[in-house]
């Protein structure tokens with residue numbers, strides 16, 4: 601990541617809760633100076649307060665022309681939080697927003713149509729450099745600004761560019777919300793282990809290590825996810841018995857996830873109205 605421009609002009613975070621903090625943690629880990637970061641958040645966490653004691657600007661007046669404003673408030677708070685930054689619109693300041701649902705047109709209306717806006721959908725594994733972020737920019741966002749956003753976000757994981765904003769609600773439902781589905785898988789697997797007679801702490805240790813280990817294998821191995829599944833499945837064995845339940849086209853995981861992902865995408869569309 602080229603931190604020079606950010607270091608000179610500053611990075612502003614509007615809202616720094618779970619997602620803003622996950623990204624900030626990743627950037628600080630990659631060498632971004634605390635003195636280059638301005639955070640505006642009405643109830644900052646103890647972590648942010650401890651960073652402020654070491655040089656981060658917390659709820660202070662903002663620089664005149666920061667390189668990037670990262671908008672990480674909830675969509676429901678947007679109309680309260682964003683208008684206060686209208687003075688930074690229509691200029692050289694890039695607005696990078698991670699809010700689910702809120703369309704680019706909303707930022708253009710609030711900040712001015714000539715404001716460079718990039719809408720991004722990251723996820724919380726950004727905190728450990730293993731996020732994935734999808735991006736789409738408006739007409740005012742230059743290729744250099746798209747590249748800057750890509751640089752910034754690739755410091756905390758993979759980055760993909762979207763064909764258009766119409767893909768964003770589906771992306772949100774798959775990778776933005778997706779880590780929660782995986783964490784719930786850990787909970788559900790541990791609960792199932794308990795139901796089979798294991799002590800709770802052992803069941804949780806097994807479930808957590810299994811999901812993270814399988815995730816790491818899927819990350820590193822050249823094989824497809826299907827092949828990795830086949831590699832676990834001895835013919836006529838235990839895995840095949842479980843997959844008979846999980847892969848049932850009527851009652852298994854595919855129709856369940858289809859419903860879950862649709863519910864998330866529908867909610868994204870609703871938040872955008």
Ligand SMILES: NC(=O)C1=CN([C@@H]2O[C@H](COP(=O)(O)OP(=O)(O)OC[C@H]3O[C@@H](n4cnc5c(N)ncnc54)[C@H](OP(=O)(O)O)[C@@H]3O)[C@@H](O)[C@H]2O)C=CC1
Nearest residue numbers: 615616617618619640641643672673674675681698699700
């Ligand atoms: N969490 C995730 O995994 C992901 C979240 N997102 C998006 O990121 C955004 C933030 O989500 P998340 O981090 O989960 O939510 P959080 O509630 O944890 O963070 C939002 C932060 O903004 C603060 N805030 C509220 N009002 C204002 C204001 N007027 N000015 C500045 N800050 C304000 C909140 O303070 P307070 O708590 O006191 O209200 C809070 O600290 C959302 O738009 C969400 O769609 C995108 C991808 C993944």
Ligand SMILES: O=C(O)[C@@H]1CCC=N1
Nearest residue numbers: 699700772776777778
């Ligand atoms: O739950 C949400 O609305 C946000 C967007 C994606 C993940 N968290």
